[in-house]
Amino acid sequence: MRDQQLRAPRRRSVILRGLNRPTNPPVNGWEPRYRRFVITSDLLVTTLTSIGMGGLISVGGAALFKDLTLGFLTVITVLCSLAMNRAWHPTVLGQGAEEYVRLGRGMFAGAVALGLAGLATGVVSTRPWVFIVIPATAVIGLGFRYLLRQVLHRARYEGECLLPVMAAGSIDTIRDLIKRTKDAPHVGWRVDAVCTVDGEGEIGMEVEGVSVIGTLDQLADHVRRGGYRIVAVTADSYWTPRRLQRLAWQLEGSGAEMVVAPTLMEVAGPRLHVSGVLGMPLLRVSAPVFTGMRRVVKGVMDRVGSAVLITLILPFLLLAAVAVAVDSRGPVFYTQRRVGKDGREFTILKFRTMVRDADKIKHRLAGVNEGAGVLFKMRRDPRVTRVGSILRRYSIDELPQLFNVFTGSMSLVGPRPPLPEESAKYEPDVRRRLLVKPGLTGLWQVSGRSDLSWEEAVRLDLRYVEDWSLAMDAMILWKTFRAVLGGQGAY
CATH class of the missing domain: 3.40.50.720 (NAD(P)-binding Rossmann-like Domain)
Known part of the structure; x- marks a missing residue:
C-alpha cells in the first residue's frame, strides 16, 4: 500500500521529482531534500536581494565596493540568525505558522545585530540595510517559503512526501x-x-x-x-x-x-510550556489571553485593515449594491441582530441575498433544514435571489461587515457571530466562543464552512479562542482568500 501511495504521477514539477526520488531508509528520503530546497531558497533570496539593493543604494565606485561589502555582511548575519532561530528545523517546515514566525524572528534578529554592529563601529551607516534591505529580504523570502510549501502540500494531497x-x-x-x-x-x-x-x-x-x-x-x-x-x-x-x-x-x-x-487535545500553541519542576517534566497550560498588548495590537490592526480594505474595494461594493437593487425588489442591505463579545448584541450589515421578508417564511422551511446543530442552512434555499447566490458563493455578501469591524463590534478574524436564538441554546463550553469578538473570517471559513458538522465548527472556534495569536490571524486571513475564491462550503 505504501508503494501505491508513493507512486509518482506522470506530470509533476522538477521539485516534486526531486522530493520523491526513492531512497532507503525512508527517514533519509524527501525530507532532507526539502530542507535543502528551503535553505537554498533563503540563501539565494538573501544574497540576490542584498547585492541587488546594495548596487541601487550605492553611488560611485567606492560606494559600490562599500555597499557590496555590507551586502556580504548582511547575508552572513541573516543566515546565521536564521540558523540560531532554528528556522530550518525539519519539525516546522511545511506546516503551521511557526515556520513563518521563526523566519520573521530570524530576520528581525539579523536586522538588530547589523544595526548594533553599525552603531558600535561607527564606520558606516547600516540604516538602509536595517530598514530597507532586510525587510525586503523577509518579504521576498516569505513568498518563496510559501511557494515551496504549496509544492509540498500538492505532493501530499497526491499521496507523496508523507x-x-x-x-x-x-x-x-x-x-x-x-x-x-x-x-x-x-x-x-x-x-x-x-x-x-x-x-x-x-x-x-x-x-x-x-x-x-x-x-x-x-x-x-x-x-x-x-x-x-x-x-x-x-x-x-x-x-x-x-x-x-x-x-x-x-x-x-x-x-x-x-x-x-496529551489529554488536552485542543490546547496548543503559545499556551503550552514544558518545564522541569522537582525533577519532573511538567506541561504547563497558561490561561488564554483576552486582554493586554497583543489584543491592543489586534484592535489597531482591525481598524486600520478594515479602513484600507473599504477604501480599496469601494467601487466593487458599489457595483454589488447596484446588482442587488436591480435583481429584486427590496433594500440593498440586510441588517440583523447578532451576539458579540461577552454576549453583547450588535447589528450586523450584509448585502441582501434573499427575497424581501425572507425571515418571516423561514419557519415554513424548518422541515428541510440542512444546517448543523443550532444553525439553519439549505443548499438550495428558495428564498435566495439570482444575484444573491453569486454573492453567497464568493462571500461577497459579507463584505459590508468591514464597517462592523471598523466600528469595533467585530474583528477581521474570530468565531462566527451567532443569532440570539442560537446563542440561547449554547451549552456552557460552547459559550466560550463569546469570550472574543466575532470575526469576518475564522478557522471554520478556511476549513470547509457550511460543509462542516456542528461539532467540528464548534471545535475550530474554541481552538481559536484558546490558542489565539497574531500569527494565527495572519495565517487565517491568507487562507481566507483561497477559500473564498474556491467557493468551497458556501451556500
Whole structure:
C-alpha cells in the first residue's frame, strides 16, 4: 500500500521529482531534500536581494565596493540568525505558522545585530540595510517559503512526501488520529501501522483500514524494523511515566520522532510550556489571553485593515449594491441582530441575498433544514435571489461587515457571530466562543464552512479562542482568500 501511495504521477514539477526520488531508509528520503530546497531558497533570496539593493543604494565606485561589502555582511548575519532561530528545523517546515514566525524572528534578529554592529563601529551607516534591505529580504523570502510549501502540500494531497507514522494506544484514540490525518493530508502524516495493548483491532486486525502489527510492548522493535518517521503515542491506561521513558530510550538512534498526544487535545500553541519542576517534566497550560498588548495590537490592526480594505474595494461594493437593487425588489442591505463579545448584541450589515421578508417564511422551511446543530442552512434555499447566490458563493455578501469591524463590534478574524436564538441554546463550553469578538473570517471559513458538522465548527472556534495569536490571524486571513475564491462550503 505504501508503494501505491508513493507512486509518482506522470506530470509533476522538477521539485516534486526531486522530493520523491526513492531512497532507503525512508527517514533519509524527501525530507532532507526539502530542507535543502528551503535553505537554498533563503540563501539565494538573501544574497540576490542584498547585492541587488546594495548596487541601487550605492553611488560611485567606492560606494559600490562599500555597499557590496555590507551586502556580504548582511547575508552572513541573516543566515546565521536564521540558523540560531532554528528556522530550518525539519519539525516546522511545511506546516503551521511557526515556520513563518521563526523566519520573521530570524530576520528581525539579523536586522538588530547589523544595526548594533553599525552603531558600535561607527564606520558606516547600516540604516538602509536595517530598514530597507532586510525587510525586503523577509518579504521576498516569505513568498518563496510559501511557494515551496504549496509544492509540498500538492505532493501530499497526491499521496507523496508523507511521513510514515506508527500509532500506539487505545483503539478509540488511534481511530481519531487516523481520521484526522486523512482529513488533513497537508500535515504530512500517514498512519501506516498500529500497535494496541492486545495486538487486536476494532474489526479483526485493523483500525480504520490500517493494520495492527503488534502489541504495545513490541512497539520499539516494530519501529526499528519498519523505518517509521513518527511514533504517535495516543492515550491509553497502559502508558505510565516509566513506560513512556523506557520507550523514549528504546527509540534513540532509530531515526523516529516520538510524539505524545496529551489529554488536552485542543490546547496548543503559545499556551503550552514544558518545564522541569522537582525533577519532573511538567506541561504547563497558561490561561488564554483576552486582554493586554497583543489584543491592543489586534484592535489597531482591525481598524486600520478594515479602513484600507473599504477604501480599496469601494467601487466593487458599489457595483454589488447596484446588482442587488436591480435583481429584486427590496433594500440593498440586510441588517440583523447578532451576539458579540461577552454576549453583547450588535447589528450586523450584509448585502441582501434573499427575497424581501425572507425571515418571516423561514419557519415554513424548518422541515428541510440542512444546517448543523443550532444553525439553519439549505443548499438550495428558495428564498435566495439570482444575484444573491453569486454573492453567497464568493462571500461577497459579507463584505459590508468591514464597517462592523471598523466600528469595533467585530474583528477581521474570530468565531462566527451567532443569532440570539442560537446563542440561547449554547451549552456552557460552547459559550466560550463569546469570550472574543466575532470575526469576518475564522478557522471554520478556511476549513470547509457550511460543509462542516456542528461539532467540528464548534471545535475550530474554541481552538481559536484558546490558542489565539497574531500569527494565527495572519495565517487565517491568507487562507481566507483561497477559500473564498474556491467557493468551497458556501451556500
